[in-house]
Amino acid sequence: MTATVGAPASVIELTELLVSEAAAGRRFAGLMGTQVGDTVQLSAHVAGPDAIDTHDVMLPAGADGYPAMTPALSAAFWYERELHDQFGIVPYGHPRLEPLILPRGEHSVPRHVLGPGLFTIPHGPVRSGVMESVEYLVETPGEDIPHLNLRVFYKHRGIERRFGQLALDDGVLLAERTEGMASVAHALAYCHALERIAGLGEVPRLAALTRVLHAELERIVAHLDVALRLADAAGLAVATARFGLHKERVMRLVGRMCGSRFGRGVVVPGGVRCLPQIPAAELLNQVARIEREVTADSRALMGTASFLDRLRRTGPLTPERAAEHGALGPIGKASGYSDDARVARPYDAYRWLTRGRQPEYRHGDALARLRVRWDEVTQSFGLLRQAAERLADAADSPLRAEIAADIAAGALSGRATGWAEAPHGEVLYDLAIHAGRITRCRPRSPSFHNLVLFHEVFAGDILTDFPFIEASFGLSVAGVAL
DSSP states (O other): OOOEEEOOSSHHHHHHHHHHHHHTTOEEEEEEEEEETTEEEEEEEEEETTEEEEEEEEOOTTOOEEEOSTTTOGGGHHHHHHHHHHHOOEEETOSOOOOSSSOOOTTOOOOSOOSTTOEEEEEOSSOSSSOOOOEEEEEESSSBOSEEEEEOGGGOOOHHHHTTTOBHHHHHHHHHTSOGGGHHHHHHHHHHHHHHHTTOOOOOHHHHHHHHHHHHHHHHHHHHHHHHHHHHHTTOHHHHHHHHHHHHHHHHHHHHHHSOTTOTTSEETTEESOOOSSOHHHHHHHHHHHHHHHHHHHHHHHTOHHHHHHHTTSSOOOHHHHHHHTOOHHHHHTTTOOOOHHHHSOOGGGGTSOOOOOOOOOOOSHHHHHHHHHHHHHHHHHHHHHHHHHTGGGTTSOSBOTHHHHHHTTOOOEEEEEEEEETTEEEEEEEEEETTEEEEEEEEOHHHHHHGGGGGSOTTOBGGGHHHHHHHHOOOSTTTOO
């Protein structure tokens, strides 16, 4: 089985195809490379209704580069820089071809803003609090932030290469550890790709419901984390403590359900390893209690004028730019652009569970991004209730489909894409296997796709706005430098 639905003859044809697909309303979802002998195969992903398609093109043997896609397709900007880091191929005509996931030389960081009194503030990679290793180079005359550079390579772990030659069940273990804030979503995207290779249309009903339970609890945890970080940036000690308490309660609930606070070990190819280890009635009671308290505290926070003033008009992303880039998750939704995989390309129990209609936002600022997250938290509680209530009705369903035998026998070969909607947007996996072993697995997190927009949202903002903008993005640096 192959994920390829089109085979352009050259990179120029591929670029033209991607531009025409974007003009038709489909979204550029990613670009990856694969070493094939003495050349590189480029694979571009395009998201549309019901599926994510892949278009492949092979560079000429021995070629050291190709005509850059970025001038015609701006969303390819970071993808082509990553390809240059990985394979040494040069996208000729790229507007700023600097290392992204690999270290730079000491003197290779150019100044983008010049003038009297301008200087660069290096912020990170080690910062106060429990923060990821990233270095922000802020070019500023003192307060305003006219330009920002990011160095993310401190988190580079070689995840993509580590997938090579793993057994298929072991691939789930690595996927769960690719990006800690979205362990369940990464496991789902990986398993969905594997299940497509195996020709499995749907996992058993009981497994589908259990997957949704863990995915939505993971979403609530991540959104509560954003809220507590924003409250902390505003100096609201009580709100910070309250949302930290709620986050801890949800994680403890997840730990009781499966033995892991991150929901690891539940999702497996073909279904799930186990049911929630607490009765459905108790799960519903716990969810209802947490929902009541989170709702009360979120209303209090959103009624705090001094807090709202720090978020309003801070770090705005225009609707036009969000649509052009195909911004994922709450960042896109806050700017009027939404491509939620649970709706556009539904999977597991999302196919039959109902979701309330969410308000639309277009301001694209930190406040809108937080409002989107509160809407999603409310929606997640509703999905949790539906899934928990239906567990008893699906009691006769198995936990795992029969593809487990094919995996154990090493009988599967092929290639497919899989996706899942993480708290911060769509996770995408391009998986190739042969005789029960992974030959290539490219995970693409929403953090990689969205963090490039962080450069662009500081117009009119000052240094004290920085923590609000960073927290409102809610991304993971580990998900960028895989």
